[in-house]
Amino acid sequence: MKFFTFASISALALAGPALAAPGKIGQKVPTTRIANIEVVDTPLVRDVLKEVKKFVPLQPYLYNHVMRSWLFGAAAFNNNQTLKKEIDLEAHAVGTLMHDMGWDMRPGSPWISKEYRFEVDGGAGALKFIKDHAHAAKEWDETRMGWVYDAIALQAIPGIPDFKSIQTQWMIKSVGFEFPGPRSPLIRDEDYDSILKEFPNDTLFRGTNETFTWMAATKPDAHYNTFIQDFGTAFVPGFDATGHRLFDVIQLGLEGEISANPGSEF
Numbered sequence: 001m002k003f004f005t006f007a008s009i010s011a012l013a014l015a016g017p018a019l020a021a022p023g024k025i026g027q028k029v030p031t032t033r034i035a036n037i038e039v040v041d042t043p044l045v046r047d048v049l050k051e052v053k054k055f056v057p058l059q060p061y062l063y064n065h066v067m068r069s070w071l072f073g074a075a076a077f078n079n080n081q082t083l084k085k086e087i088d089l090e091a092h093a094v095g096t097l098m099h100d101m102g103w104d105m106r107p108g109s110p111w112i113s114k115e116y117r118f119e120v121d122g123g124a125g126a127l128k129f130i131k132d133h134a135h136a137a138k139e140w141d142e143t144r145m146g147w148v149y150d151a152i153a154l155q156a157i158p159g160i161p162d163f164k165s166i167q168t169q170w171m172i173k174s175v176g177f178e179f180p181g182p183r184s185p186l187i188r189d190e191d192y193d194s195i196l197k198e199f200p201n202d203t204l205f206r207g208t209n210e211t212f213t214w215m216a217a218t219k220p221d222a223h224y225n226t227f228i229q230d231f232g233t234a235f236v237p238g239f240d241a242t243g244h245r246l247f248d249v250i251q252l253g254l255e256g257e258i259s260a261n262p263g264s265e266f
Helices: 002-014 043-055 060-078 089-097 118-132 142-153 166-176 189-198 204-218 228-235 246-260
Strands: 031-034 037-040
Touching: 037 060, 037 089, 037 189, 043 060, 043 089, 043 118, 060 089, 060 166, 060 189, 060 204, 089 118, 089 142, 089 166, 118 142, 142 166, 204 228
Parallel strands: none
Antiparallel strands: 031 037
16 A cells, blocks of 8 residues: 555656656767677777776687677667667666676776675766766766666675666666576577677686685685685685575574574564
């Protein structure tokens, strides 16, 4: 009942004068072609492309991965003009291309913090990149930056992004086209073929395994209680999550509670 009331209020609030769509939703933007896929071509996107290309010497699988993620999403939009009009193509490009900046294994990487899990590193780094970019400062408000941050920070937590903006959902969905399984009917076979020819997917899982193990080894405190913990347990000598897990916190509290209140009924 509370949800119904909230929805009704929201509907009434939206019934007033129409507001301009935020960002570049539905706007005509400059384009170019990469791997024969039409994509947005703005100064910000071009500079993001230069940034992710820096992965090539050490982590070429990562460069190919983020490029495919962006291009698969763009191909899906090109195949559905109604959907394409609902998407901020520049924000989508930034969010998908920068979604794994927190994987950067280069020594002294500017994208990696000591205390945060990789998704937060990537999201925070993307926001800083946008804010520091001369051409983006006047065009990016908190709403657009929120789409990008949410997509990057929530990418590995199933379910939570499902009720976020369509912009955030499609950044994550575009990355999801990377996972093994049948080809999506949203993307034409010829588009799949041209993308995979230009950016082959032949070492992603080996690279991912190496990267996640590196995260567990170099920043264990940041990755306890995340799926990276499993890579530490499996592959990092001496890695032990015991005492750091939420489970351990609850069990310790349980023991203390019973000891302090032995007569309390439950």
